[in-house]
Amino acid sequence: MDQKITLGVIGGLGPIATAHFMELIIRMTEADTDQEHLDMILYNRPSIPDRTGYILDPTKPNPLPEMIRVGNALARQGAKLIAIPCMTAHYFHRDLTRYIEAPIVHAIHETAVHLKKHGITKVGIMATDGTVRSKLFQQELLEHGITPVIPGEQGQKCVMSVIYDDIKANRPAEMDKFDFAAKDLREQGAEAIILGCTELSLVKRDYPIGAGYLDAMEVLAQTCVRMCGGKLKEAYQNLIST
Secondary structure (H helix, E strand, C coil): CCCCCCEEEEECCCHHHHHHHHHHHHHHECCCCHHHCCCEEEEECCCCCCHHHHHHCCCCCCCHHHHHHHHHHHHHCCCCEEECCCCHHHHHHHHHHHHCCCCECCHHHHHHHHHHHCCCCEEEEECCHHHHHCCHHHHHHHHCCCEEECCCHHHHHHHHHHHHHHHCCCCCCCHHHHHHHHHHHHHCCCCEEEECCHHHHHHHHHCCCCCCEEEHHHHHHHHHHHHCCCCECHHHCCCCCC
16 A cells, blocks of 8 residues: 555546546556555646647647646645646647656557557557647657558548547537548558547447557556556456457
8 A cells, every 4th residue: 555656637638538537547446445546636627728729729828837737736735646638738748747746647658558569560540630730649659660540631520520529518429420530540451549539538438339449548547557556457458449
């Protein structure tokens, strides 16, 4: 028990995804009592400006200063490790690491490591325009010897619509859009598909999407359990859906 450290969560990006992230942490932890679970401090701040909006148009409000403020508030309250359940926010990882007084898990790096470990050589990416255009996943995957593929124009529009028009708007996902983008990636040779936006984690939670998907938020949760000193359940060693 004394070896566990407190996890801080910069949350609200978006709110439903943050709630699911906390549930993933709890479900992944091997625990017989309350006391064997991780201590977490959550700062739910949905008012932080949209990350994709700023990446695509830097004249829009910058989310970085508020993320730094929240991260340091978590550190002052005792968080020894920080997680951000928003993949697009990892665009700011370098600056966040520079200014926040606690280490920050790099979920995109950990996702590439997980794919490499399980022998995937070509992977599709479903993520926001901000994440795709900034090549966050593409660069990390290439560094691990994995070929990335992204949807075509219409497929990417479908992904964005599922994220913003459906999940972020608290509406059911229109799975024909999800399936269109996934088919596009499979036809390009993707052996697996990264769900590279935390809203897409909710699609995996609520719909039978099938085999060959890796939820980047599940990777983030798995990494946090391990790094904070929790015991990971055996069922969560390999996160690629079967």
